[in-house]
Amino acid sequence: MNKFPSVTIGIPAYNEAENIGSLITSILNQDFHNFNLVKIIISSDNSSDDTVKISKSFDENIIDVFDNKTRKGVAFRQNQIIQSSNTDVLILLNADIKIKQKDFLWRMIMPIVSSDADLTSCNLAALEPRTFIGKIMVFSFSLGNRVFVEMRGGHNLYTCHGAVRAFSKRFYKDLEFEESVGEDAYSYLDCLAKGLTYRYVANATAFIRWPENAEDQYHQSLRFHQSKKILSKKFGEKLVHKEYKIPKQKVLISVIKFYFFHPVHALIYTLFYFYTKLSSLFNKHDNTWKVSISSKKL
Numbered sequence: 578m579n580k581f582p583s584v585t586i587g588i589p590a591y592n593e594a595e596n597i598g599s600l601i602t603s604i605l606n607q608d609f610h611n612f613n614l615v616k617i618i619i620s621s622d623n624s625s626d627d628t629v630k631i632s633k634s635f636d637e638n639i640i641d642v643f644d645n646k647t648r649k650g651v652a653f654r655q656n657q658i659i660q661s662s663n664t665d666v667l668i669l670l671n672a673d674i675k676i677k678q679k680d681f682l683w684r685m686i687m688p689i690v691s692s693d694a695d696l697t698s699c700n701l702a703a704l705e706p707r708t709f710i711g712k713i714m715v716f717s718f719s720l721g722n723r724v725f726v727e728m729r730g731g732h733n734l735y736t737c738h739g740a741v742r743a744f745s746k747r748f749y750k751d752l753e754f755e756e757s758v759g760e761d762a763y764s765y766l767d768c769l770a771k772g773l774t775y776r777y778v779a780n781a782t783a784f785i786r787w788p789e790n791a792e793d794q795y796h797q798s799l800r801f802h803q804s805k806k807i808l809s810k811k812f813g814e815k816l817v818h819k820e821y822k823i824p825k826q827k828v829l830i831s832v833i834k835f836y837f838f839h840p841v842h843a844l845i846y847t848l849f850y851f852y853t854k855l856s857s858l859f860n861k862h863d864n865t866w867k868v869s870i871s872s873k874k875l
Contacts, residue, residue, distance in 0.1 A: 582665040582690050585616045587658030589651045593672035594627040595873045601635055603676040611683050618658050623648040652754035659749050667749045671740040673873045675784040684781035685743045694776035695745040696768040698737045703787050711789040713842045720831045731777035734820040737765035741783045748773055759804025766812045789871035797869055798853035
């Protein structure tokens with residue numbers, strides 16, 4: 578790869594006026610000494626707020642805004658971004674994240690530039706919860722994440738977060754997302770199926786807001802449970818089962834810790850988990866899906 582690799586950043590966006598301006602500013606304030614940022618593509622999925630207006634307000638010729646008038650879902654918009662990219666590296670970002678490290682983007686692409694990976698994702702940190710439901714979900718996420726970063730050195734399906742991913746050109750040029758549900762796991766499994774390498778970048782951190790109410794968390798959990806079945810049809814049950822499997826001992830230790838430190842939170846989360854798992858058997862997935870409003874208020 579070139580000494581100064583070219584990079585495109587793609588942001589699929591649906592009603593992201595709350596944070597899109599802050600995110601673009603954070604990107605423009607990154608340290609660009611080691612790579613060349615060629616383009617920032619914001620693909621609005623028929624947003625009804627000021628997402629497009631705010632995105633177009635930046636006086637930067639590297640910003641392209643697609644003001645799409647039909648809602649198609651994140652998978653479709655990511656494919657649109659891929660088709661409009663031709664750089665050495667493509668970075669896909671969710672609009673509802675915060676970036677604080679000045680060299681965040683460089684950390685994300687380093688394994689790709691050094692030919693150690695074709696797909697990378699970062700560490701996610703939850704912002705301080707503001708509601709009771711938010712506290713339950715953040716604590717469960719924190720316990721689970723400790724397990725995930727220990728599995729195979731963190732290089733596994735559970736650390737491949739849809740919020741932030743970087744793709745080598747040889748990978749993304751042959752990548753087409755088929756569903757919005759489970760599209761993060763889709764990219765990870767597709768990477769493995771093509772004999773390519775995924776790497777978790779532990780020292781790059783993006784901040785997210787976890788869903789703060791039961792409805793938003795329900796829809797997020799529902800998508801997680803539905804994704805495994807959908808992905809099994811594409812990649813085969815053997816590979817999907819292998820990559821979703823978590824060592825029973827690690828699961829047991831996390832559950833014990835959860836119940837020991839926060840018994841009420843743990844009980845509510847357990848009931849919620851099994852309720853959404855059961856619901857996933859009877860609910861048809863939506864390729865556009867219901868947006869989590871509470872997680873967008875960073």
